[in-house]
Amino acid sequence: MNRVEKSFEIERARDLFARKGEKDNLRKTYNKSNPSIPNLNTARLWDDLNSIKITRSSHPMAWNRFEIVTKLLKDHSKILDVGFGTADLEEIISNSYHHVDLFGIDISSKSVDRANDRFSKFHFSKGSIFHIPYRNNSFDFVVVLEVMEHIIPSKTFDAFKELWRVTKKNKYLVLSVPVNEGLEEMLKRNYNPNAHVRAYSLDLIKAEIEIAGFKVHKMIKLYAFHNHYKIKSLIINYFLKFVKKPNNIIVLCEKI
DSSP states (O other): OOHHHHHHHHHHHHHHHHHHTOHHHHHHTTOTTSOOOOOOOOHHHHHHHTTSOOOTTTSHHHHHHHHHHHHHSOTTOEEEEETOTTOHHHHHHHHHOSSOEEEEEESOHHHHHHHHHHOTTSEEEEOBTTBOSSOTTOEEEEEEESOGGGSOGGGHHHHHHHHHHHEEEEEEEEEEEEOSOOHHHHHHTTOOTTOOOOOOOHHHHHHHHHHTTEEEEEEEEEOOOSSSHHHHHHHHHHTOTTTSOOSEEEEEEEEO
């Protein structure tokens, strides 16, 4: 069994521990000695990937994710977007709220430059989820979309510790991760265009969040459709929710 195969074997064990509520056993699987999927994430990679603008037509599920997350936020809030990437979420927030104080960090210098050029009223800087450059209890909402699947397991709770630190008590973390994307089969074909290093499930991300000290309030499932997205999502959510597995999950949770 090679490194990648062993990594997915451990991911399946994590999912089982999460489903059974065995959080102590789950936590032990994040040891550095366990193998992990090769980590291809670099600032240079994200300089390139973040240059691809997300639109309603080109990436309908991603755009819907931005819309849903924006509705979870509130005006007069102080917001941190960790790994803001293309900053297309900020476009929707800018059009929806007038009094938010928004900060963003990303490992990509080019992404920071592009975002600062687009939004003079927001604040973007280079930064890492492992060393967030803000004080304890600074933010009403910390937004982490499509980031956790890029973090190797042994550093997962280092990241969550920082997210917990900068979130105000009784305020909110909003995050999303892909699920059911078939990463194992993709890697067998040496295909990993987005440099994912985790295979998340709904139970697993919920368990990690709870171990990190947050209370889960809401989990929203999204489904990947390349055309007729709205109508197909409506049909799945209200009539056929057990027919197709979700492809993305948004989680709203509170620092307790």
